[in-house]
Each structure stands twice: as C-alpha cells, then as structure tokens.
Amino acid sequence: MKFTEFLKSKGATAALFMGIFYAVCMLGIFLPGYTAIPGNIDQLQIAIINDDKGEAGAQIADSLAEQLPFKEIKTDISNNAALEQLEENELALVIHIPETFSTDLQKGEVSSSIDFTLNEAGATVVASSMNQIVSQINAQLSAQFSQQTAQGILMNVNVPEEQAKEMAQKIENSYVGNIVTINDMPDGMHNNMLPMFLTMALYVGAMIASMQLVGAFKANRGKATKTRLFIYVQLTAIIIGIVAGLVSAGIAVGINDLSGELFFQIWGQQVLNYWTCFNFTAIVVFLIGEAGMILNIPILLVQTIANGATIPREMMYAPYEWASYISPMYYSVQAYFANIFGSVSVSPYLIGLGVVGLVAMLINILIVWFLHKPLPVAEV
Structure with missing residues (x-):
C-alpha cells in the first residue's frame, strides 16, 4: 500500500477533516468571544450613591458619572439596595460617598474616605477590571485632595517644625479610598x-x-x-x-x-x-x-x-x-x-x-x- 493510498483512506481523511474543523471551530469561537474583554466593559452596570450633604460629594459623584466608562450608572438608589444588587451580580461596583465626607475634608482631622465595594464571587474579568478602575480613581482623588489640602493649610510659611510635620501628615492622609470586597475569594x-x-x-x-x-x-x-x-x-x-x-x-x-x-x-x-x-x-x-x-x-x-x-x-x-x-x-x-x-x-x-x-x-x-x-x- 502506497502512502498516497493511505492518505486517501477513510481514517486518514477523517483525521484531516477533524484537525481542520476543530482548529477553525476553536479559533473561530474563542477569539471573537474574548474580544469582548475589555471592549464591552461599558456594558456593566455600577451605582454611585452620594449621601454627602456638602459640595465635595456632589462634585465627585458628577465627575465620576461623566468620566467612568459605563453606559448605565445608577444614582437614584440607596446604598443598601445597591449592595443587595451587587450580591446578585446585577451590579459590578458600588461607590458610596458617606454623609460626613465634606465635613471630614474640611476639618482635616480625619481622613475623608469613599467606599468602593465589589463582589469577587462572579466572573473573573469583573473583579479584576473593577480593581483596576478603583485604583485609578483613588490615585486621582488622592492627588486632587492632597493638592487642595496643601493650598489650604500651608498658607503660613513660618511654622514650627512639629506643626509642619502635622501639616504634612494631613496633606498625605487627606483622602483614603476604602475598598470593600464582599464574598472574598481565596487566593489562587x-x-x-x-x-x-x-x-x-x-x-x-x-x-x-x-x-x-x-x-x-x-x-x-x-x-x-x-x-x-x-x-x-x-x-x-x-x-x-x-x-x-x-x-x-x-x-x-x-x-x-x-x-x-x-x-x-x-x-x-x-x-x-x-x-x-x-x-x-x-x-x-x-x-x-x-x-x-x-x-x-x-x-x-x-x-x-x-x-x-x-x-x-x-x-x-x-x-x-x-x-x-x-x-x-x-x-x-x-x-x-x-x-x-x-x-x-x-x-x-x-x-x-x-x-x-x-x-x-x-x-x-x-x-x-x-x-x-x-x-x-x-x-x-
């Protein structure tokens, strides 16, 4: 039996067909499907809840709503209701600006914080994407509020050393992003x-x-x-x-x-x-x-x-x-x-x-x- 005859046999032709067929199937299914990452990240829903009565909270909420890459951002919802929807994976992220945010910011005695809550018991890409987005938000807000705090408390140039240390610490800790993870998944x-x-x-x-x-x-x-x-x-x-x-x-x-x-x-x-x-x-x-x-x-x-x-x-x-x-x-x-x-x-x-x-x-x-x-x- 010649090799060309073997290649024409039923088993060889079937193997050739299956090799081509499944290569086409796997690449034709997987590659288009995974192009949704991160392209369709804007299809996820998040919630921004502003309970702050001052100006700072409203400014941040409006700024985040404009800048974040999501088509649907819920704002007319309570924090408890949003957290319940987060548990059900109906929301990907809940951003909560607390009631005392502006007050804490003005006092400068305590760090002003915003709660970012995400759910790890769901699709892998959601938790990782939300972590990246929250890190970027926190970096921007930290820089913004540190600058504002510096302008407010360093107007006096001749200050004692101890007081200067306190001022520097206030600048550094003027804003802290509080990342909360529900249903924390073990590492690995x-x-x-x-x-x-x-x-x-x-x-x-x-x-x-x-x-x-x-x-x-x-x-x-x-x-x-x-x-x-x-x-x-x-x-x-x-x-x-x-x-x-x-x-x-x-x-x-x-x-x-x-x-x-x-x-x-x-x-x-x-x-x-x-x-x-x-x-x-x-x-x-x-x-x-x-x-x-x-x-x-x-x-x-x-x-x-x-x-x-x-x-x-x-x-x-x-x-x-x-x-x-x-x-x-x-x-x-x-x-x-x-x-x-x-x-x-x-x-x-x-x-x-x-x-x-x-x-x-x-x-x-x-x-x-x-x-x-x-x-x-x-x-x-």
Missing part, C-alpha cells in the same frame, strides 16, 4: 476557576458517554423495547453521575481546602450536572448518530465563553448571551459561584439547570419515539 487561580472546572469535568465525560450510551441503545435494539432501553440509558447516566460526582467533589474539596459541609452540596450538584449535560449532548447523537460528536465539540466551546466564569452575561456578544440561557454550563457555574464563594440563594441556578435537563430529556424522548422505529423483541 484554582479558586477562581473552580466553578468552571467542576462543571467541565463532568460535561466532557457526559458528552463522551452520550455517544457510548446511545451506541449501546442502538446495539441492543431487538433485545428489549426502545422504552426500556431508554430508561436503562437514563439510569446508567444517573449512576455514572453519582460515582463521577463523588470523585470530583472529593478532589475539589481536598485540593481547594473547602469545608466538609460543601462536599455533599457539590456532590449533589455534580449528579444533577452530569445527568443534565448527558441529555443535552445526547440530543444530536440520538438525531444523527456518532457524527453528532462533531457538533457537540463546537457547542462545548461556545459554552466555555457563555458560562459566565470569565465574562459576565452583560459583556457577551449576542450569540454567546443567547447560548447562556440554554447552556447547562452557565447555570452550573453560577450555582457554584453562589454556593462556594457567594452568599445568595443557589436555588434559581439549580432550578435552571434542572429545567434544561428535563427539556433535553423530553426532546430525546420525542426523537426516540418518532425517529427510532420499534423492532420486534427477540424472545429469550
């Missing part, structure tokens, strides 16, 4: 990416299992009714989810040093995650057979952006945002952010994950019912 990239890694670990396994279990379903046609075989497939997926969920939860708790209470919560979600992902990826396999895996890979790649681990929904381009509403990975990742690092209810995300799984299973039932013709069952 393994913590930031844990929600995505937990989800993907079972999604990939479920995707491969969809090909194998649907193949077993087809191979055993005639040995049992298609209804019974479908039930067997579902039960097998649940059993695999229980075992794989147990292993993955144990690894996550051990490596990330999580509390023992989280073990069973992660395990339970992993079981639901596996079953949902299995039915979600099995749709195209039930429809077109093993060739469905060719479509499942691009669908997976889209979800790695649409799951909200790195980019929040507000920053996604339309196709990725639309995908997030039907993506099992999105609901799973957000549930883990809320459960492991956050303080909000995990129920809406788990319900969303369960609904995606139920709808996917119903679609699979319809495919099996209408497209897979019943075969006579051989008597044993």
